[in-house]
Amino acid sequence: MGAKLHSMPEIPGKMKERFEAIFGRDYDKFEECCRNDYKKSFRVNTLKISVEDALELLKGNGIITKRIPWTKNGFFTDVKSVGNSFENFMGYIYIQGPASMLPAMVLDPNPGETVLDMCASPGSKTTQIAAMMKNKGVLVANESDYKRIKLLRFNNDKNGVLNSVITNLDGRDFAKSKLRFDKILLDAPCTGEGIVMREWEVIKRWNMKLVIKMCRLQKDLIASAISCLKPGGTLVYSTCTLSPEENEEVIDHALKIGGIELEDIELKGIKTRKGLTSWDRYTYNERVSKCVRVWPQDNGTEGFFVAKLKKV
Amino acid sequence: MEQQFIDYIKDRFGFTKEDFGGLVFIADEKRVYVTTEEVALEENLPGKTHSYGIVAGRIQRDGRTIKPTTNFLQVFGSRAKKNVFDVNDEEKELFIRGTCIETDSELEKGYVIVRWRNHILGCGFLKDGILQSQIPQSRIMKV
Numbered sequence: 001m002g003a004k005l006h007s008m009p010e011i012p013g014k015m016k017e018r019f020e021a022i023f024g025r026d027y028d029k030f031e032e033c034c035r036n037d038y039k040k041s042f043r044v045n046t047l048k049i050s051v052e053d054a055l056e057l058l059k060g061n062g063i064i065t066k067r068i069p070w071t072k073n074g075f076f077t078d079v080k081s082v083g084n085s086f087e088n089f090m091g092y093i094y095i096q097g098p099a100s101m102l103p104a105m106v107l108d109p110n111p112g113e114t115v116l117d118m119c120a121s122p123g124s125k126t127t128q129i130a131a132m133m134k135n136k137g138v139l140v141a142n143e144s145d146y147k148r149i150k151l152l153r154f155n156n157d158k159n160g161v162l163n164s165v166i167t168n169l170d171g172r173d174f175a176k177s178k179l180r181f182d183k184i185l186l187d188a189p190c191t192g193e194g195i196v197m198r199e200w201e202v203i204k205r206w207n208m209k210l211v212i213k214m215c216r217l218q219k220d221l222i223a224s225a226i227s228c229l230k231p232g233g234t235l236v237y238s239t240c241t242l243s244p245e246e247n248e249e250v251i252d253h254a255l256k257i258g259g260i261e262l263e264d265i266e267l268k269g270i271k272t273r274k275g276l277t278s279w280d281r282y283t284y285n286e287r288v289s290k291c292v293r294v295w296p297q298d299n300g301t302e303g304f305f306v307a308k309l310k311k312v
Numbered sequence: 313m314e315q316q317f318i319d320y321i322k323d324r325f326g327f328t329k330e331d332f333g334g335l336v337f338i339a340d341e342k343r344v345y346v347t348t349e350e351v352a353l354e355e356n357l358p359g360k361t362h363s364y365g366i367v368a369g370r371i372q373r374d375g376r377t378i379k380p381t382t383n384f385l386q387v388f389g390s391r392a393k394k395n396v397f398d399v400n401d402e403e404k405e406l407f408i409r410g411t412c413i414e415t416d417s418e419l420e421k422g423y424v425i426v427r428w429r430n431h432i433l434g435c436g437f438l439k440d441g442i443l444q445s446q447i448p449q450s451r452i453m454k455v
Contacts, residue, residue: 084453084454086408089408089451089452089453090386090431091383091386114354135348136350137350138350138351138354140357140358142358149362153362153363153367154450156366157366157367157381157383158383158451160366160383160387161365162346162347162348162365162366162387163347163348163350163351163365164347164351164364164365165347165351165357165363165365166361166363166364167357167358167360167361167362168360168362169358169360173358174358177356177358178356179354179357179358
């Protein structure tokens with residue numbers, strides 16, 4: 001992130017109190033980070049162009065890039081108008097947050113597998129997964145909100161995603177599905193506290209009732225995801241929020257359901273924190289520390305939470 | 313409609329069967345999709361399926377004409393053997409912004425694949441010496 005400061009609405013009392021409890025001594029760094037200008041980032045869409053060719057084209061058009069250290073195909077740029085570039089028009093690049101690329105990387109989908117993106121719109125991770133699958137295998141991109149399917153459809157089309165089917169189901173209904181998946185990404189609906197620096201609307205929407213409501217939905221969704229995963233299959237649970245209720249508590253709940261194990265997550269080039277094993281008056285399963293927290297102030301990115309589970 | 317679309321693009325652009333190996337075309341009332349055989353043959357897909365792969369063609373109001381999409385041509389257009397319209401640097405800038413281009417091209421009237429250098433820009437419509445950009449409003453580059 002650059003050093004340019006911008007004005008941001010005051011973080012409301014309760015939210016600030018919780019952030020202070022999560023970040024401890026790092027809270028001031030978090031707030032400063034939120035007020036800093038952030039760098040644009042994108043991912044090269046390897047379904048349409050090679051990384052080398054894309055970089056050459058971008059360079060020719062005056063767009064200087066710097067690789068995001070923890071990705072193969074992700075890049076930072078200082079050019080704010082990259083979203084209106086020829087490369088974006090062509091679907092050669094996809095504008096995506098640098099931490100938002102992590103869940104699909106942890107999922108590590110392969111060509112030929114059967115994969116579910118349970119909450120898929122707008123399609124950032126769907127298109128990333130399709131690229132990793134090299135358009136081979138079956139990718140079910142589900143979106144429960146019919147109005148949001150249009151954007152998912154738009155991005156799949158623009159990015160040349162051929163191996164997908166878009167479904168319009170409540171994620172909780174996948175428990176009844178006959179189809180069993182090798183890999184599932186549950187990038188769950190959340191309060192979005194980790195993107196507060198980009199979308200100030202998050203502050204306006206935020207309240208504790210919403211946190212609790214999301215937590216309930218997330219627990220139902222993860223239960224559904226576990227039930228339609230093949231034995232030995234991988235489930236990645238992620239959010240762009242910081243609340244332990246929407247993160248560690250959901251994973252703790254999944255471990256209580258049983259039949260799954262938490263796996264270690266190895267990420268290079270990015271500073272991460274362990275999952276919290278206690279919060280407020282609650283204590284979670286110690287294995288929850290295997291989850292990964294990405295804090296905005298550590299890497300100049302959005303905040304993210306990622307957990308990797310394996311069905312036994 | 314699937315076969316009608318396949319016949320049309322073969323005839324219009326010189327595509328061959330091999331250009332779409334391992335792929336399947338599926339139509340609904342408004343669109344023709346192209347997806348992989350693996351997806352099309354999967355029997356256990358959840359019931360509430362919205363759409364497949366990418367939209368290859370849009371069925372026009374007359375119910376007979378199917379317009380190939382820019383997204384489809386960007387993926388497959390490099391395999392076309394005819395009715396490819398090459399634009400220069402200046403024309404490229406106009407085309408991707410949705411502007412019409414005057415031309416004395418001798419290509420057949422109708423849909424054309426618009427190419428700049430080795431990049432397939434998308435679908436155009438050639439008529440009466442004018443190349444009309446068919447890039448949807450949601451895709452055109454802002455001025």
